Amino acid sequence: MGVQTADRPAPRAAPSRAAPPGAGGLSLAFDRVGKRFGERLVLSAVSLEVAPGAFVAVVGPSGCGKTTLLRIAGGLEAPSEGAATVGGDGGGVSFCFQEARLLPWRTAEENVALPLELAGVGERERRARARAALAEVQLGDRGDAMPAELSGGMRMRVALARALVTRPRLLLLDEPFGSLDEVTRHELDDALLSLWRASGATALLVTHSIAEAVYLAEEVVVLSRGPGRVVAQSDVDLPVRGPEARATRAFQDQVVALQRALAAGAGRGGP
Amino acid sequence: MRRTLAALGPPLAVVAAALLAWQGAVSILRPPEYLVPGPIAITRAFLDDAARLTGAMLRTGLAAATGFALAAAVGVTLGSLFAASPFLRRGVYPLASLLQMVPLVALAPILVIWFGYGGRATVASAALVALFPVLANTLDGLRSVDAGLAEMFGLYRASRWDRFWKLGLPWATPAIVTGLRVAAGLSVIGAVVGEFVSGFAGERAPLGIVILAALREARTDLVFAAVGLSAAVGFLLFGAVSAGGWLALRRWHPSTR
Numbered sequence: 096m097g098v099q100t101a102d103r104p105a106p107r108a109a110p111s112r113a114a115p116p117g118a119g120g121l122s123l124a125f126d127r128v129g130k131r132f133g134e135r136l137v138l139s140a141v142s143l144e145v146a147p148g149a150f151v152a153v154v155g156p157s158g159c160g161k162t163t164l165l166r167i168a169g170g171l172e173a174p175s176e177g178a179a180t181v182g183g184d185g186g187g188v189s190f191c192f193q194e195a196r197l198l199p200w201r202t203a204e205e206n207v208a209l210p211l212e213l214a215g216v217g218e219r220e221r222r223a224r225a226r227a228a229l230a231e232v233q234l235g236d237r238g239d240a241m242p243a244e245l246s247g248g249m250r251m252r253v254a255l256a257r258a259l260v261t262r263p264r265l266l267l268l269d270e271p272f273g274s275l276d277e278v279t280r281h282e283l284d285d286a287l288l289s290l291w292r293a294s295g296a297t298a299l300l301v302t303h304s305i306a307e308a309v310y311l312a313e314e315v316v317v318l319s320r321g322p323g324r325v326v327a328q329s330d331v332d333l334p335v336r337g338p339e340a341r342a343t344r345a346f347q348d349q350v351v352a353l354q355r356a357l358a359a360g361a362g363r364g365g366p
Numbered sequence: 367m368r369r370t371l372a373a374l375g376p377p378l379a380v381v382a383a384a385l386l387a388w389q390g391a392v393s394i395l396r397p398p399e400y401l402v403p404g405p406i407a408i409t410r411a412f413l414d415d416a417a418r419l420t421g422a423m424l425r426t427g428l429a430a431a432t433g434f435a436l437a438a439a440v441g442v443t444l445g446s447l448f449a450a451s452p453f454l455r456r457g458v459y460p461l462a463s464l465l466q467m468v469p470l471v472a473l474a475p476i477l478v479i480w481f482g483y484g485g486r487a488t489v490a491s492a493a494l495v496a497l498f499p500v501l502a503n504t505l506d507g508l509r510s511v512d513a514g515l516a517e518m519f520g521l522y523r524a525s526r527w528d529r530f531w532k533l534g535l536p537w538a539t540p541a542i543v544t545g546l547r548v549a550a551g552l553s554v555i556g557a558v559v560g561e562f563v564s565g566f567a568g569e570r571a572p573l574g575i576v577i578l579a580a581l582r583e584a585r586t587d588l589v590f591a592a593v594g595l596s597a598a599v600g601f602l603l604f605g606a607v608s609a610g611g612w613l614a615l616r617r618w619h620p621s622t623r
Binding site: 171190192196209213242243 | 514515517518519521522523525528532533536617618619620
């Protein structure tokens with residue numbers, strides 16, 4: 096995993112401030128991407144452009160190929176048709192999986208330091224950066240804990256810290272909080288939002304929760320039931336951001352509109 | 367510590383009761399001593415010959431421990447190579463498992479031909495029986511690495527070396543420890559069998575030879591004493607390996623809780 100430092104601003108000072116310009120974010124483009132596993136077509140001619148520094152969410156029913164789309168973006172799968180292009184030199188991409196995927200024999204801090212260690216970053220620097228990343232996900236005091244000693248939400252925070260410790264320019268998030276309870280999930284959504292703002296990275300999130308997509312993203316893309324294709328694409332326009340947003344009329348309206356689009360794409364009536 | 371003592375309590379009580387019953391039966395029924403000696407007679411036989419028997423135990427223990435260490439090193443190395451190379455795994459591993467089917471007692475004379483009489487054949491015999499469980503468990507452990515973690519290391523573009531040291535080996539450690547524990551017990555069997563075939567009689571005789579010599583003199587009490595000591599060697603080796611495994615895994619593996 097490449098470590099971008101030269102073209103990045105100095106370490107973030109105030110994570111909750113407004114976003115810095117997306118200078119660090121990589122662009123991402125899918126051009127008529129299709130994917131089949133054997134006979135089964137899971138993605139059909141998906142075209143999508145993600146601007147540098149943007150936060151885009153992909154929603155769709157189970158089995159619509161949204162995870163596959165993300166894996167193609169990360170280079171974990173090759174498309175059967177079309178192409179996925181990530182800007183930059185191929186470095187600076189971070190993945191956050193559905194599961195935390197922590198090494199059980201390493202402490203939280205050692206887990207966060209792992210990508211730096213594998214990239215050859217020196218011990219002192221990687222420890223300092225791992226500690227800082229843990230502090231950003233509010234786990235600054237649990238660096239010495241083993242994964243088995245942490246709750247599911249804490250383990251996901253560690254995974255998020257590990258994804259961010261390399262200062263990625265493109266963050267690929269595969270339903271990272273899907274297995275957590277709602278309160279923890281909302282907390283982590285807020286943590287993710289402020290970290291993304293501070294980082295200036297481009298983010299592509301896959302989720303089955305429309306509310307989560309609307310809460311986090313600037314743009315939501317709806318995929319149809321498999322084979323997945325884009326059935327709707329809509330900019331999120333909220334008068335307020337943050338925890339209060341969920342209670343606003345605008346938030347509810349957009350969730351409902353996207354639910355309709357999703358239902359239509361799933362082949363159950365609609366315009 | 368308290369938990370360890372509490373865990374030791376029941377088995378110790380059972381052993382004490384069994385010894386008591388044994389001695390009681392021998393005292394009442396009075397079978398000929400060359401057939402079934404009682405615990406007291408066995409203890410006396412040990413005490414009468416304590417220096418020689420302790421020396422024999424040390425020699426056998428050293429041979430078993432050396433054989434075990436060789437088996438551990440070679441087994442983990444071969445298991446790692448087999449895990450890394452599909453060719454070796456398909457070509458050599460089935461043959462290695464077949465070799466496992468050859469009875470050690472039949473093989474021991476060949477070891478004498480190769481290594482001569484004495485300690486080296488004994489060590490080779492101990493290593494040979496202990497090797498396979500280490501090899502098989504290392505291979506299984508390395509082959510069962512979590513696919514998600516392996517994929518993650520791929521994303522980080524980890525080198526083969528890093529994948530082995532930072533993912534494969536730690537992941538396989540619980541399985542390797544299991545293999546080592548089995549190997550610890552087997553290495554003592556291998557050592558005693560090796561001594562039966564290759565050991566020297568005399569002042570510096572190992573346990574296997576002490577057993578054979580006592581048998582010829584119909585000193586059943588001495589046979590029992592020597593057998594007890596070889597069991598003690600196995601116990602100690604097994605205990606040491608278990609303690610080492612516990613230390614290596616205690617921070618993270620559920621088996622140590």
